[in-house]
Amino acid sequence: MEARLLAALILLPVTVIIILAGIHEYRRYKSEGRANYGLAYDEKTGTTYVTGISEDEEAFDPDDFDPSNYDELKKKADDDKA
Numbered sequence: 001m002e003a004r005l006l007a008a009l010i011l012l013p014v015t016v017i018i019i020l021a022g023i024h025e026y027r028r029y030k031s032e033g034r035a036n037y038g039l040a041y042d043e044k045t046g047t048t049y050v051t052g053i054s055e056d057e058e059a060f061d062p063d064d065f066d067p068s069n070y071d072e073l074k075k076k077a078d079d080d081k082a
Contacts, residue, residue: 028035038053 036053040051
């Protein structure tokens with residue numbers, strides 16, 4: 001197989017995914033307007049992820065988070081529930 005054809009076959013799926021993601025984001029922008037993306041923290045799993053954030057909410061700041069006290073925070077939340 002020719003090297004150019006092999007390179008095209010490798011890059012084709014990535015190109016299609018990027019184009020589809022761009023179309024999806026453009027359609028979302030036309031229907032909902034400008035989006036504010038940021039880091040969000042999931043207390044149940046102790047993980048962070050990128051998501052859309054409302055204008056009245058603040059994004060999660062990783063500098064303010066100390067992962068060594070996650071177990072203490074979980075225990076405190078469980079005690080508050082009880």
